[in-house]
Amino acid sequence: MTAPWCDKTGHEIREAVVRGDVTARVVTEAHLARIHALDGKIDAYTQIWEEYALAMADRVDEKRRSGATLGILAGVPISLKELMCTKQGETTCASKMLAGYRSPFDGTMVQRLAAADAVFLGKVNMDEFAMGSSTENSAIKTTKNPWDLGCVPGGSSGGSAAAVAADLCSMSMGSDTGGSIRQPAALCGCVGIKPTYGRVSRFGLVAFASSLDQIGPLTKDVRDAALCLNAICGRDPMDATSVDLAVPDFTAALTGNVKGLRIGLPKEYFTDALGAEVREKVMAAIEVLRGLGAETVEVSLPHCDYAIAAYYIICTAEASANLARFDGVRYGFRHPDAKDMRGMYVMSKSAGFGPEVRRRILLGTYVLSSGYYDAYYLKAQKVRRLIKQDFDEAFEKCDVVLGPTTPSPAFRFGEKTADPLEMYLSDIYTISVNLATLPGLSLPCGLSSSGLPIGMQLIAKPFAEETLLRTAHAYEQNRGFDMGKPPIA
């Protein structure tokens, strides 16, 4: 199925709209038509905002007619993960708990995208409250990987990755707590960037783990990632953890020049645990960058084996508090049979949350509870410091760390649902980046023999997103193969 405009990147669409080659309405209508035609197979979208999207598009076109300067994302059709607060539609976090919930405000990131003249097509699927790595934990639907409908799209921003990969939007906003942007981006063959903690306001992002969560885009190319960051980064008085730091023009970093760039290869990432095919593709990518004049150096992240344990202590602890507010008093699900106060809490929470969310709340409650705090929570915070120090030391030797995003390509539905611990272990390469608050980017570096995308991950120092983007862009422009398109109609 040919779909004019749908296969275009955001910057291509924006340029065409600015030049007047196409209207935002035409681009939006094309995407809506493709969503109607294809999303029945992918199940990426949870809400399609037909009228709203067209109204946004018309405003962009009107603005152009009036001669006003268009925003940097003019006419770019974007989808939003279900946990981004919007006045439009619902904000459900893919949970029964928040079915029908209407946020009274737009999150800061949503406001900034709108101010940049983007067009919102609707919302996309995710693991319930962003807890999962396959989007199988959604209470709404099961999103498929466009490259193989029997495989998961990754998670928790699985809807975002699938929608971008299937050309059901130009870019999609995801959130990343332990890899939830980068892992699905890798599994669906998109570019996904998790900015440095503090780069993007979290106001309007429903919290999973407050010290780890960060918003970022999933895009079709590196330039779109840079463009989107230009729109969403920067200090927000509504988020005390958003950093007051000048936001550079990230697209200016896309010079194509990586001469003398020092690429660190963590020896702990290239072990037997890494699948052979992934290793092969990542090594090939390293060769491409070497060919462009980059140097490689071995680095060590000695504490990375402890990252998953530390991560699941910290994220579940924070989540157990963050999710306590869902009690059926001010919003959300209240069990109709609840007779008294305790019944209201217990019955509403037990029926409103899915099994993985309940499991993580229990774990987080346990690691914070009296007698266990020091052994688990405090210990994990110390290990978090050690993991951050590992990276600090590595960045004395290199400018960017390169490795796989995931140990293997997309897995099949149900493959890891039986054993939660095994699912947790699939985030091995992405998690430490969140613990160390670093920016991380995943981009495609090839297809597996079974035709599934493989991603590689770039990691940089805090607030060195420009280095990530420059490296990723140089590789992308010179990788020497075409990723092609997913084999859907």
Place this chain on the structure above:
Amino acid sequence: MSRIGKAEVEHVAGLAQLELDEAAKERLVHEMGDILAYMDQLNALDTTNVEPMMHALEMTNVFREDCVGESLPREEALRNAPNHDEEYFIVPKILEGGNA
């Protein structure tokens, strides 16, 4: 041997205001036991002189000025509540005193 037993699972569920049927308790004893056992590998690390990373960023003193802004119209505030009247959020009768 599992890291925790049914009593611990029940205790934690009580703290978290969750109820679990017998089958769920059984399952969680094993799942949580496995995960906690995995987490126990942190004990292999000597962290004696390591400062816990209590906050993600080094920043301090991020404040807001004492200015009054817009509040929500009451209908907006109450709109998502499962039970409310014109003025209040309504809940089953509260018996005990608060905790501030």
Place this chain on the structure above:
Amino acid sequence: MEYEAVIGMEVHVEINSKSKVFCACGTDFHAPPNTNVCPVCLGMPGTLPVLNVDMVNKSVAAGLALGCTISRWSKMDRKNYFYPDLAKNYQISQYDLPLCHGGYMDIEVNGVEKRIGITRAHIEEDTARNTHTIGGGQSGVDFNRCGMPLLEIVTEPDIHSADEAYAYLTLLKQTLQYLEVSDCNMEEGSLRAEANISVRPKGTTALGSKTEVKNVASFSGVHKAIDFEIKRQINVIREGGAVLQETRGWDADRGVTFSQRQKESAHDYRYFPEPDLTPIVVDEAWEQRIRESLPELPQARCKRFQTTYGLSPYDAGVLTAGRPMADYYESVITAGADPKKAANWIMVDLQALLTDAKQEITDCKVAPEHIAELLTLIGDGAISGKMAKDILRDIFETGKTPKAVVEEKGLVQISDTGAVEAIVRQVAEGHPAQVEQYKGGNEKVLGFLMGQVMRASQGKANPKLAEDLLRKLLNG
């Protein structure tokens, strides 16, 4: 066996910031239910707290006034428990590193000074208010109060009687009001006191199990509740029972405490550092800035009033009880009035007018300079004390100057000896019978004759002069 009570106080004070502690909602106590609320203080998904700097400034000021050490580095924590008045089901508070710690207050009970240790003062957010008037087995929740800035002040268990608790609360309230960080209005809940009470045999050091007495609406109520609770606990022990660790309420009508809920030992708040907020670092410069802005505190001011103005401890205490009254008094002195006379007029005459009118000194129309002016008029003999009272009543209502009232009403005292003597003679001649009675030894008649003199002079005769002249005439 003799028993002694061991009491620690926990006081929650609402800081009078214009906006709430973590959001921009207003703090008007009288707002209709659920109108001072926003997504942040309703704990709606996707919202984040941002700490109000005014709360930090005022908490540091309070801490310094309570002799506390201000933490160079402190942090906010989450206190986790489920309750419908808690929007997020955790309260943002401070756990192991409070903003202020290690202070004291020197109270005085029955003339004896005593030091009460302040363990800590920490920042937290207030909870919502529940109403039980909804009916149908339901309660209503009003989130206006949720997120109001709250300072929790905790003492050491240094208090041993209801009198000491009362004195502590009074001084604490006075101090916070002087600092203008809280209005400490108990009726509106901006000051809430809880007492942790236990008893033990005198001379022993181990602590008995304690009860926590909450929800008492006044200081005198706290006094009565503590008294009752001490006696109750001693009785329980004397009868061979054990005091249960529990929360008890105060029934003001029956004058008894009653069991509200047994404290589950399972209370496990799972405190951990609030990841949404940055640590608070109060460096020396910041602390010093606040220290320099502190007003003179009530105890110091009371002492100064005694030494500088020669007031009695009682008068100094009354005049320094509230900062506005003390400021008013000192303005009167600055305007040139005699300190003792000014004290008397303010405490007696002006206070009576204020009480009748149910006004505070801050509402008073009488400018301090006008009290001074009034005292000058009396001192100069231009008006009598009686006239001055009338003038005060007038200017209390109208806000005019005393001189204006004097002129308007022609209230000039006649102090000319000749003129007064003429009136005295006239009265004596008009009342021969009474003159005779006086001469026969009936002293009381003098008062009647004086009244006639004042009436004849339309109240303008200088009474002292008139009395002297009358006596002279009658005795002569």
